[in-house]
Amino acid sequence: MTQISYSDEMIEVDADVLAKAFCIDADTLKRDMRSGAITSRFERGEDDDAGKVRLTFFSASRRVRITADAEGKVITCSALDFGTLPLPASARRP
Template sequence: MAGIIATDEGFQVEAELLGEEFDLPPEEIAERMRDGRITSRCEKGEGADAGRWRLTFFHAGRALRLTLGADFQILSRASFDAPRQRRAH
């Protein structure tokens, strides 16, 4: 399985992992993240979930959610529909 590395700025996820989920060649991942077509959210566990992290990536109405343990290994992986919400004016 593709690797995840913790850095001072957050996490680095190998492009192959995202490309596999979103049916994209790995070389397109960075470009789509830079231009906002792929977005992400990082959440740090608290209470009973302390020591865990949840990384969620969004692209074209789909989401990939990775739950990481304290050692940054993937504990669970889920993909689901995630239609974009329209913003209120």
């Protein structure tokens, strides 16, 4: 993944790439996003991070975080696996 697209109204990330980060197929990713099993958060950088954006995607067992510059070029992409243990909502969403 080298690029995301975003505007004030829309964010676009390649479903195949995001699915790979979740270790699932793209159809499962789309289904889980529609059902709310995978959620997301969009943040715009301030001060020293102005012009950058951070996208964080959450499932019950995994978090994927993407940071991109103002043009949408991915700077970092990381994933954290929580395993199969149930976690409190506060651990899944900051």
